[in-house]
Amino acid sequence: MEAERRALSQDREDRPTFQDLAREHLPRLYGLARRLAGDDAEDLVQEALMRGFRAFASLERAESAGAWLSAILLNSHRDRLRKEARSVREISMEEVDDFSLYRHIAEEDPYPYSDTLHADFLGLFDADDVHRVLDTLPPLYRAPLVLRYIEEYATKQIARVLDAPLGTILARLHRGRKLFERALWDYAEVTGLLEKEEVR
Amino acid sequence: MIACADAVKQLWDYLDRTLPEIDRVRVQEHLEVCRTCCGELEFAQELQAFLAAQRDDEIPPDARARLEALLADLKES
Numbered sequence: 001m002e003a004e005r006r007a008l009s010q011d012r013e014d015r016p017t018f019q020d021l022a023r024e025h026l027p028r029l030y031g032l033a034r035r036l037a038g039d040d041a042e043d044l045v046q047e048a049l050m051r052g053f054r055a056f057a058s059l060e061r062a063e064s065a066g067a068w069l070s071a072i073l074l075n076s077h078r079d080r081l082r083k084e085a086r087s088v089r090e091i092s093m094e095e096v097d098d099f100s101l102y103r104h105i106a107e108e109d110p111y112p113y114s115d116t117l118h119a120d121f122l123g124l125f126d127a128d129d130v131h132r133v134l135d136t137l138p139p140l141y142r143a144p145l146v147l148r149y150i151e152e153y154a155t156k157q158i159a160r161v162l163d164a165p166l167g168t169i170l171a172r173l174h175r176g177r178k179l180f181e182r183a184l185w186d187y188a189e190v191t192g193l194l195e196k197e198e199v200r
Numbered sequence: 201m202i203a204c205a206d207a208v209k210q211l212w213d214y215l216d217r218t219l220p221e222i223d224r225v226r227v228q229e230h231l232e233v234c235r236t237c238c239g240e241l242e243f244a245q246e247l248q249a250f251l252a253a254q255r256d257d258e259i260p261p262d263a264r265a266r267l268e269a270l271l272a273d274l275k276e277s
Binding site: 018019022023026027028030031032035041042045046049050053100101102103118119122125127130131145148149150151152155170173174177181 | 208209212213216218239240243244246247248250251252254255256257258259263264266267268270271272274
């Protein structure tokens with residue numbers, strides 16, 4: 001028993017400091033925060049670091065620090081979403097269901113001589129453009145979309161992380177996808193991406 | 201058979217395997233005979249791959265500097 005306690009104590013002394021671990025995982029934390037919170041990314045990472053620092057004693061294995069810090073950041077973001085959910089109305093299915101980006105691209109036919117019309121359209125966007133499009137989505141819908149399709153979480157995991165019923169998450173995912181499709185087209189039009197491609 | 205509009209509404213959930221079995225079979229049956237919806241399905245797959253490719257974990261140097269400063273402050277307190 002005493003030997004175990006000494007070993008545990010030794011492990012704790014040997015393990016990296018919170019600062020060492022946080023520094024190592026800053027790019028991952030910032031990238032996740034950027035996709036979830038857009039321009040508020042730095043603020044969200046700051047909050048997660050402060051929370052992490054206070055809870056550092058609860059981290060049992062330094063190898064789990066990345067997942068642990070990501071979970072803290074997601075909790076911080078979830079708390080922000082909760083506050084926002086009180087003031088933001090849910091978007092109804094009817095408002096978003098009619099739009100299909102696939103059909104819209106085919107109907108507008110921006111590149112009449114292309115055999116790969118839809119792939120060409122997606123090829124217009126660089127990483128910065130996609131971040132800007134994501135930024136236009138209400139956070140309530142952006143979070144499930146980012147977690148499912150960029151972070152590749154399972155839907156049940158998203159429901160757990162965001163502490164919402166699975167049905168709510170599935171409905172928000174559906175609306176988020178539709179809003180994202182429409183936002184991609186609107187962004188391409190407003191920023192002149194479509195015209196630039198035609199000139200090429 | 202379900203209409204195109206109903207099939208299209210369920211395509212992403214079909215790809216995500218989150219549809220109840222009965223709905224999955226209905227979408228599957230629709231896709232077997234509808235070329236337009238197969239195009240929608242392929243595009244949904246392209247969009248998923250497009251989103252998955254957006255995972256870059258870079259941090260701007262100025263943001264890193266400010267966050268490092270915050271960490272240093274935590275150390276002192």
